[in-house]
Amino acid sequence: MTILEAEHIKKSFGKTKVLKDISFSLEEGEVLSIIGSSGSGKTTLLRCLNFLERPDGGIIKVKGETVFDAANVGSMSEAEIRRKRLHFGLVFQSFNLFPQYTALENVMLAGQLLAKERPDYKRRKKEINQALEEQAVTLLKQIGLGNRMNNYPHQLSGGQQQRVAIARALALQPDILCFDEPTSALDPELTGEVLKVMKELAEQKTTMVIVTHEMAFARDVASQVIFMDRGTICEQGDPREVFENPKEERTRQFLSRFNG
Amino acid sequence: METFMQQFPVVVGALNEGFVVTFKLFFITLLGALPLGLVICFGSMSRFQPLSIFTRLFVWVIRGTPLMIQLLVIYFFPGLVLGNPIWGGGESGRFAAAAVGFIINYACYFSEIYRGGIQGVPKGQEEAGLVLGMTRSQIFFRITLLQMIKRIVPPMSNEIITLVKDTSLARIISLQEVIWAGQAFMKGSHGISGAIWPLFFTAFYYLAAIGVLTVAFSKLEQKLNYFR
Ligand SMILES: Nc1ncnc2c1ncn2[C@@H]1O[C@H](COP(=O)(O)OP(=O)(O)OP(=O)(O)O)[C@@H](O)[C@H]1O
Numbered sequence: 182m183t184i185l186e187a188e189h190i191k192k193s194f195g196k197t198k199v200l201k202d203i204s205f206s207l208e209e210g211e212v213l214s215i216i217g218s219s220g221s222g223k224t225t226l227l228r229c230l231n232f233l234e235r236p237d238g239g240i241i242k243v244k245g246e247t248v249f250d251a252a253n254v255g256s257m258s259e260a261e262i263r264r265k266r267l268h269f270g271l272v273f274q275s276f277n278l279f280p281q282y283t284a285l286e287n288v289m290l291a292g293q294l295l296a297k298e299r300p301d302y303k304r305r306k307k308e309i310n311q312a313l314e315e316q317a318v319t320l321l322k323q324i325g326l327g328n329r330m331n332n333y334p335h336q337l338s339g340g341q342q343q344r345v346a347i348a349r350a351l352a353l354q355p356d357i358l359c360f361d362e363p364t365s366a367l368d369p370e371l372t373g374e375v376l377k378v379m380k381e382l383a384e385q386k387t388t389m390v391i392v393t394h395e396m397a398f399a400r401d402v403a404s405q406v407i408f409m410d411r412g413t414i415c416e417q418g419d420p421r422e423v424f425e426n427p428k429e430e431r432t433r434q435f436l437s438r439f440n441g
Numbered sequence: 442m443e444t445f446m447q448q449f450p451v452v453v454g455a456l457n458e459g460f461v462v463t464f465k466l467f468f469i470t471l472l473g474a475l476p477l478g479l480v481i482c483f484g485s486m487s488r489f490q491p492l493s494i495f496t497r498l499f500v501w502v503i504r505g506t507p508l509m510i511q512l513l514v515i516y517f518f519p520g521l522v523l524g525n526p527i528w529g530g531g532e533s534g535r536f537a538a539a540a541v542g543f544i545i546n547y548a549c550y551f552s553e554i555y556r557g558g559i560q561g562v563p564k565g566q567e568e569a570g571l572v573l574g575m576t577r578s579q580i581f582f583r584i585t586l587l588q589m590i591k592r593i594v595p596p597m598s599n600e601i602i603t604l605v606k607d608t609s610l611a612r613i614i615s616l617q618e619v620i621w622a623g624q625a626f627m628k629g630s631h632g633i634s635g636a637i638w639p640l641f642f643t644a645f646y647y648l649a650a651i652g653v654l655t656v657a658f659s660k661l662e663q664k665l666n667y668f669r
């Protein structure tokens with residue numbers, strides 16, 4: 182099933198056109214890697230998907246339902262945007278964990294706040310919160326941090342913090358989980374533990390969009406690769422094709438920096 | 442002339458009375474300036490340009506001129522220039538004028554500290570909250586507020602300690618605070634005249650008050666030390 186369709190996404194900051202007509206689609210359970218040089222618009226694209234930026238043009242569909250249409254954004258209320266962005270999760274390069282909450286609280290907080298909007302919340306408060314805690318504990322164990330649940334972010338290594346951030350995003354069960362260079366802020370020896378978690382997620386058929394500079398990871402884990410260049414999709418396809426036999430000169434130049 | 446031992450209880454009694462006025466001025470200034478500072482802070486950060494420009498100009502004038510002159514202007518301008526003495530003559534009028542002057546002055550300093558605190562919280566915190574489906578008010582109360590408070594406690598404690606000592610400036614409009622009470626014994630008060638030690642002795646009141654504040658603030662800082 183096609184889970185995500187982005188059609189003709191355009192975005193400018195002032196006079197700079199950062200995204201020029203980006204279209205792609207993604208099947209459920211697929212992993213899409215986005216590669217490209219600095220400034221090509223990768224982060225901006227992820228931010229558009231997560232409604233942190235508003236595209237100037239284009240349509241975003243999730244499971245066939247239009248969640249964003251630049252032609253009639255004016256009618257979207259804050260509450261509507263809030264509900265629709267829950268289709269997506271986002272893991273930031275700089276983790277952005279909440280420093281005043283423990284790992285467990287970080288993972289549970291958003292779920293607890295959303296639960297308050299449920300009509301049966303008052304009646305089943307205890308039950309709901311208990312279920313949320315169990316789910317958070319399970320997630321933290323899954324990413325190998327069962328023994329660090331009550332630590333505050335500053336007591337964790339960068340790799341551990343990023344794993345908590347992944348658990349935090351997973352807790353809301355998004356349809357599509359986005360990563361923006363999740364390992365770029367990490368020491369090389371900590372990169373592996375985060376990539377391992379992401380690989381496991383891919384094996385469990387989590388739909389993911391991953392912006393990364395880890396070429397080996399993109400090649401091995403992705404089912405689809407997009408190479409972005411100056412705000413356009415320069416080349417797109419099966420990772421083995423793109424990495425071993427790039428059609429575009431720009432892609433070849435970009436990849437030679439990593440292979441050479 | 443009486444001995445020091447005879448003077449002491451009389452002087453302490455008078456100084457205590459003066460210190461009550463000092464403390465009242467300190468407390469009312471905090472009560473007014475802490476929230477007013479937040480209003481000024483939002484004004485100076487407003488996206489509505491005329492408002493933010495006006496607010497910043499106002500903050501510049503208040504921070505750019507001595508509090509002593511501001512007190513004189515607030516107390517005397519309505520009566521002597523406009524012919525409308527809104528403060529009345531007595532001690533209560535002087536206290537009201539002093540309180541207004543201190544609140545405005547300190548609110549401007551606080552507003553700048555708040556602004557630093559708000560802008561010091563990384564943008565990523567808000568974005569992480571948004572992406573997790575939180576509302577703006579949930580993000581403010583559950584995520585950014587405590588981080589802001591942690592950031593502003595050290596500069597605020599500095600400013601509040603300065604306020605304790607600045608209250609003595611109200612003497613310029615003859616408010617009968619602790620230094621005024623101490624100085625009175627030079628000219629003659631409670632049957633004692635020509636004594637300078639009561640004036641020096643007022644320093645202990647400030648020291649004690651600031652000692653208490655210092656301990657309280659360092660307790661608060663420690664409390665917020667569980668996260669970074
Ligand atoms: N808020 C903004 N205002 C103005 N320009 C912006 C803004 N955000 C991004 N840009 C510009 O948009 C372009 C694309 O930025 P973007 O962060 O999407 O690139 P990127 O592919 O993620 O790069 P990197 O690999 O360095 O992370 C850059 O030229 C950047 O300067």
Ligand SMILES: [Mg+2]
Binds near residue numbers: 223225361362
């Ligand atoms: Mg980027």
